[in-house]
Every structure is written in structure tokens, then in C-alpha cells.
Amino acid sequence: MARPSSLHDYATHAPSVLGIDVEASILLRQYGADISAASSTPAAARCDRVEALAGDGPCIDAMDELRVRVVTDVAAEQSWHAWRTQAVDEGFATAIAVPGEVGGSAVIALNLYSRDASPWDARALAAAESYTQLVAAAVRLHLEVAELEDRATGLYRTMSDEVAIQRAVGTIMATNDCSAQEAARILDSAAATRGVSRREVAETILRTLASEES
CATH class of the missing domain: 3.30.450.40 (GAF domain)
Incomplete structure (x- = not known):
């Protein structure tokens, strides 16, 4: 295996x-x-x-x-x-x-x-x-590696806020099989609950879940 x-x-x-x-x-x-x-x-x-x-x-x-x-x-x-x-x-x-x-x-x-x-x-x-x-x-470990890679390549940091958020919304839609509106609500709720920006939540979601879309 x-x-x-x-x-x-x-x-x-x-x-x-x-x-x-x-x-x-x-x-x-x-x-x-x-x-x-x-x-x-x-x-x-x-x-x-x-x-x-x-x-x-x-x-x-x-x-x-x-x-x-x-x-x-x-x-x-x-x-x-x-x-x-x-x-x-x-x-x-x-x-x-x-x-x-x-x-x-x-x-x-x-x-x-x-x-x-x-x-x-x-x-x-x-x-x-x-x-x-x-x-x-x-x-x-995946999150730690993704953070190191991003420091080296700037993959997520160079994205605009709008692009990062839209990509995160797309990732949530793919993994949760939900609408764009529901995915955006999940992201917004997470940001409001923890008092952080939507961008910060979006980056973390992308680092963790982007590879799960396929």
C-alpha cells in the first residue's frame, strides 16, 4: 500500500x-x-x-x-x-x-x-x-511545509486578497459540495469568530485543502 x-x-x-x-x-x-x-x-x-x-x-x-x-x-x-x-x-x-x-x-x-x-x-x-x-x-507537517514553501515562492502571499478569497471559496465548494454563497458564509463566519481577516482564513484554507480538490 x-x-x-x-x-x-x-x-x-x-x-x-x-x-x-x-x-x-x-x-x-x-x-x-x-x-x-x-x-x-x-x-x-x-x-x-x-x-x-x-x-x-x-x-x-x-x-x-x-x-x-x-x-x-x-x-x-x-x-x-x-x-x-x-x-x-x-x-x-x-x-x-x-x-x-x-x-x-x-x-x-x-x-x-x-x-x-x-x-x-x-x-x-x-x-x-x-x-x-x-x-x-x-x-x-503539511502546514509547516506549505508555510516554508510559501516563504520561498510567495505563492499565496503574492495573490491579491480577492484572488485568495475566491480560490478559498472554490476550495470549500469542492470539498463541501456547497454553493458559492454557503462557502463564502463559512469563510466569513470563521474570520468573524476568530477576529482575523478573510484573507488570513483564505490562505490557511488554501494551504491545507487546495490539494484535496481533486
């Missing part, structure tokens, strides 16, 4: 690495904006996109509380209505959300969805936590 090189790769390889039959997705939080970043299947992606746009779900709570959230019975879950409805429609029986601290303004959460009623034994939970920390470390 090739070494993962992007968030999409990490999501795709999660089932084989963990050794359990799951579908995986990765949610990314930067400057308070929750973005569906990668997934191993369309079904997992749809669940995470609903969660990110609603601002409510197990991954959101996992990142808020920095603790693992285990959903033992999706259909019986009383919280997270939009996410639960989508997960039931996709045929998922159980799920877990595992947070990973990247540092700075970024946190990730790995969502693992199962159609099996009881896949989460102690070994599976421990493996999921370890894998999430590996993904968080990869994101941290």
Missing part, C-alpha cells in the same frame, strides 16, 4: 489500516470553520457534509470536547438530527468520531461509519485513536 500523501489518501486507507469494515471521513476545523475535507466513500462524504453545514454532529462535538464520541445505535440517537437522518438514510448502524489536535487554529476529527451493529471493541477504538493522531501529525 502506498504511503498516504493527502487527507483523501488517509480517509481511503483507514479501513485497511484499522482492519475493520468501515467507511471513513475527515472533518477539518480551522478558525472555527468546520469543513468536510476528505472521505473514503460518497456515503461517508454526504454524512460529513450535512454535519459540517448544520454545525451539529458527533465530529463537531468530538472537536469541541476533544474526546471520542461513540454512536452505538445511529437510528436510536436523539442528538444531531440532520446528521442522524442522513446516516440512517445511508444505511449506517454505528459510528465513532475521534478528534486530533493539529495546533494553531486547526483540529481534525476522523468519522468512522459502520453498517455492522457492534464493530467498536477496545482494539478498534485504540487503533482509531492512534490513526487519528497520525492524520493530525500529517496535517501539521
Whole structure:
């Protein structure tokens, strides 16, 4: 198996690495904006996109509380209505959300969805936590490398504010499968929440997610 090189790769390889039959997705939080970043299947992606746009779900709570959230019975879950409805429609029986601290303004959460009623034994939970920390470390390294590259080439710093913001909006649209208006709202909300410029948020999103568009 090739070494993962992007968030999409990490999501795709999660089932084989963990050794359990799951579908995986990765949610990314930067400057308070929750973005569906990668997934191993369309079904997992749809669940995470609903969660990110609603601002409510197990991954959101996992990142808020920095603790693992285990959903033992999706259909019986009383919280997270939009996410639960989508997960039931996709045929998922159980799920877990595992947070990973990247540092700075970024946190990730790995969502693992199962159609099996009881896949989460102690070994599976421990493996999921370890894998999430590996993904968080990869994101941290990616951001550090992107910052060094930008210092050398000025790729993002030489962009006008308008170009950087529009490219970030396009990236959010691609990863979240949402409209330009919704993507702009996500970016604006992140800037307002953290009291930083839209340009700063846009640059960070581009450094992290531009390679995930494909």
C-alpha cells in the first residue's frame, strides 16, 4: 500500500489500516470553520457534509470536547438530527468520531461509519485513536511545509486578497459540495469568530485543502 500523501489518501486507507469494515471521513476545523475535507466513500462524504453545514454532529462535538464520541445505535440517537437522518438514510448502524489536535487554529476529527451493529471493541477504538493522531501529525507537517514553501515562492502571499478569497471559496465548494454563497458564509463566519481577516482564513484554507480538490 502506498504511503498516504493527502487527507483523501488517509480517509481511503483507514479501513485497511484499522482492519475493520468501515467507511471513513475527515472533518477539518480551522478558525472555527468546520469543513468536510476528505472521505473514503460518497456515503461517508454526504454524512460529513450535512454535519459540517448544520454545525451539529458527533465530529463537531468530538472537536469541541476533544474526546471520542461513540454512536452505538445511529437510528436510536436523539442528538444531531440532520446528521442522524442522513446516516440512517445511508444505511449506517454505528459510528465513532475521534478528534486530533493539529495546533494553531486547526483540529481534525476522523468519522468512522459502520453498517455492522457492534464493530467498536477496545482494539478498534485504540487503533482509531492512534490513526487519528497520525492524520493530525500529517496535517501539521503539511502546514509547516506549505508555510516554508510559501516563504520561498510567495505563492499565496503574492495573490491579491480577492484572488485568495475566491480560490478559498472554490476550495470549500469542492470539498463541501456547497454553493458559492454557503462557502463564502463559512469563510466569513470563521474570520468573524476568530477576529482575523478573510484573507488570513483564505490562505490557511488554501494551504491545507487546495490539494484535496481533486
